[in-house]
Amino acid sequence: MKIRLKLLMYSIVVAASLCSSTFTYAADETQGVLALVTSPEPQTQMMAMVLATQSLTKGKKVQIVLCSGGGDLVLKNSEEVLFEPLKKSPQMLLKNLIKEGANVQVCPLYLPSKGATQNDMIEGVTMAKPSEVTDTLLQPDIKVLNF
Secondary structure: OHHHHHHHHHHHHHHHHHHHHHHHHHHHHOOEEEEEEOOOOHHHHHHHHHHHHHHHHOOOEEEEEEOHHHHHHHEOOOOOOOEOOOOEOHHHHHHHHHHOOOEEEEOOOHHHHHOOOHHHEOOOEEEOOHHHHHHHHOOOOEEEEEO
């Protein structure tokens, strides 16, 4: 009975070790994140910007594609909501992400649907190309975040 218990405990320890090393390996293999932001909710948008900022800080490539209500973040005159404790808005974090090298794009349907032009967008935002976004989506070393 004691031998079986020891064998069971040993098996659990080995399995746990293998699982933890697999998760560590997977995290180390991640090259970047693609954040797809469609929510009009400022708190959801803020979470997207916070996680994108943290990913960039950890040395990962960051690509953000905004569409629908999320696309409002790229408009120069969009309403800003400040969140505690940062006292910052999603737009402020987005502008900083652009400054720090994140690739920020708006979906090609957004501006025409809003009756807006590229002149209405903040500096550093480009139009997304569906084929390029699809290429990024299909990369195994990219984590896709949906907001």
